[in-house]
Amino acid sequence: MSRLFKFCGLAATLLLLQITSHSIEYTHGYAFLSKPKYDPEFEYFDYVNPDAPKGGIIRIPQMGNWDSFNPIPPRGRVAAGLSVGSPTDNLLLNSLVDFSADETTSIYGVIADGIAVADDMAWVAFRIRQDPKPRWHDGRPITVEDLEFSFDVYRNLANPSIQNPILAFTEIEVINEREVRYHILESERTNPLLPIRIGTLPVLPKHYWESKDITKTTVEPPLGSGPYKVGEFYVGQWVIYERVEDYWGADLPINRGRFNFDQIKFDYFRDDQVQTESLKGNIVDVHVENIPRLWETGLRLHSISPRSVQEELCATNSTCRAVVANLLEPRSAQVPGCASSRSAVDAQ
Numbered sequence: 001m002s003r004l005f006k007f008c009g010l011a012a013t014l015l016l017l018q019i020t021s022h023s024i025e026y027t028h029g030y031a032f033l034s035k036p037k038y039d040p041e042f043e044y045f046d047y048v049n050p051d052a053p054k055g056g057i058i059r060i061p062q063m064g065n066w067d068s069f070n071p072i073p074p075r076g077r078v079a080a081g082l083s084v085g086s087p088t089d090n091l092l093l094n095s096l097v098d099f100s101a102d103e104t105t106s107i108y109g110v111i112a113d114g115i116a117v118a119d120d121m122a123w124v125a126f127r128i129r130q131d132p133k134p135r136w137h138d139g140r141p142i143t144v145e146d147l148e149f150s151f152d153v154y155r156n157l158a159n160p161s162i163q164n165p166i167l168a169f170t171e172i173e174v175i176n177e178r179e180v181r182y183h184i185l186e187s188e189r190t191n192p193l194l195p196i197r198i199g200t201l202p203v204l205p206k207h208y209w210e211s212k213d214i215t216k217t218t219v220e221p222p223l224g225s226g227p228y229k230v231g232e233f234y235v236g237q238w239v240i241y242e243r244v245e246d247y248w249g250a251d252l253p254i255n256r257g258r259f260n261f262d263q264i265k266f267d268y269f270r271d272d273q274v275q276t277e278s279l280k281g282n283i284v285d286v287h288v289e290n291i292p293r294l295w296e297t298g299l300r301l302h303s304i305s306p307r308s309v310q311e312e313l314c315a316t317n318s319t320c321r322a323v324v325a326n327l328l329e330p331r332s333a334q335v336p337g338c339a340s341s342r343s344a345v346d347a348q
Contacts, residue, residue, distance in 0.1 A: 024125050024179070026114025030097070030199075031106040032192035038100065038108065038253075047102055048257030054243070057263040061275045061284045065236040065268050068217035074159035076217035079239045080266040081228070084162050084202060091241045091264065092224035093202035094134065096126045096147075098254055107196055108254050110134075111142055111203060111225075121189035123173075124198055125181040135248045136205050136225050144174050149206035151182070157215055165197050227259035240265045 029036035044050045060080070068076035071084050083089035087098040087110070097107040097115065109115060113129035126147075128134065134142040151172040154162055168188035173181040182198050204214075208223040221230035227250070228241035241264045249255050267284055269275040276298060279287040289295045 024116045024175075024181075026116045026125070026127050028113070028115070029106055029108040030115045030117065030195050031103065032195075033105045036106045036108070037103050038106075042253050044253055044256035045100055045102065050257040052257050052260045054260050055262050056260075057265060058261045058286070059265045059267060059284045060286050061278060062266050062268045063272065063275065064270070066239070067235055068219065069222055069230065070214065070216070070218050072153060072158050072162070073215050073217055079233070081239070081241055081264065084158075085200070087200050087202070090202050090226065091228035092222070092226050092230065093204070094142075094225045094249065095200050095202050097196075097199040099200070100254075105192075105196070107199055110249060110252065110254060112199070115195065115199065117195050121184060121191075121194070122186075123181045123183045124195045125175070125179060126199065128178045130178070132248050132251070134225065136208075136223055137229055137244060138223060140205075140207060142203060142205075142225060144177060144180050146203050146206050147180050148172055148174065149209070150201065150204040153204060153209075153214055154201055162201075166201070168194055169198060227255070228264065231263065236268065238265060238267045 028040040029038065038045070062080050064077065066077045066079040068078050069082060070076070071078040071082050081089070081091040082093075087095040088101075094110050096110065096112040098110050100106050100108060107115070109129065111128060111134045112126040114125075114127035116125040116127075118124075128142065128144065128147075136142060151169070154166060155169065156163075168185050168191065170183045170185055173183060175181055184194060188194065203225065205223045205225070212218075219233075219235055221233075224230075225248070227244055227247045229244055231240040231242040233239035243259060243262050247259075250259075267278070269278065275284070276287060276289070276294065278284045279299070289298070291298075
């Protein structure tokens with residue numbers, strides 16, 4: 001009789017999980033200001049060249065120094081290319097979703113192929129894609145166990161800048177081997193940014209970190225899943241990321257035409273003027289200038305006219321210094337001159 005009760009209990013549990021899973025309607029993307037621009041069958045973003053050649057190196061300057069590859073603890077200065085807040089700026093680790101650069105608040109699946117948000121915002125669910133199967137650089141698959149581990153680290157062990165934005169999430173529920181659901185505090189369910197905050201966090205490899213202390217800084221290159229891995233580096237001065245030839249997500253629509261450089265090098269400077277001069281000396285390939293006087297007169301190169309450099313930078317610069325409306329507040333639409341989208345800002 002006890003065996004019969006155990007069997008019935010197991011059957012009921014499996015049936016409940018199946019019903020729960022089937023009741024979730026997943027979509028390919030999420031946006032809270034409007035519908036996602038790209039439909040489920042999109043092949044690549046409008047702003048990329050899907051057939052762009054691969055190769056070469058780009059050298060990007062950074063100010064200050066660095067002494068850690070681990071962004072979790074509050075101590076240390078994390079190397080560039082390991083952002084927790086922006087998937088686009090994390091070369092090593094993939095997240096469940098990523099942004100498109102020509103929309104303001106839209107995300108699309110990377111590790112996840114499905115996103116779902118409850119009508120009452122009580123939870124956010126994600127489904128790990130099957131084809132291609134996401135994997136770590138050591139060949140092991142990314143699993144719901146990694147999602148559980150990542151949530152626990154970010155929610156309970158990470159520094160406040162990571163932890164505070166996701167305090168609205170109470171727990172992660174594993175539905176099955178592909179699906180998870182993040183539950184949200186009732187008092188926070190009016191915040192449309194929450195699906196973005198939880199979905200854009202980099203997924204951490206449990207099997208790599210469980211034998212290490214993730215609360216300590218380290219200069220040992222960690223295991224990743226993204227388009228690049230850590231190559232050569234000199235602590236505090238520079239770090240080179242090398243493109244992963246067999247990157248699992250290279251042909252995803254969200255990634256086609258991106259990550260084209262074989263190497264990305266971040267060079268660190270202690271002085272902004274030295275950084276500016278490094279562009280003239282062919283030490284770096286990119287320089288963001290925000291001082292009008294230097295913008296007009298400081299880029300005196302022997303081989304290229306100043307105006308040519310300025311025009312090229314202006315065409316590729318995505319940073320805007322301006323007064324922009326708070327798009328979470330409905331009354332912002334009533335303010336004359338307020339831009340309601342990134343494209344509107346860019347058009348000015």
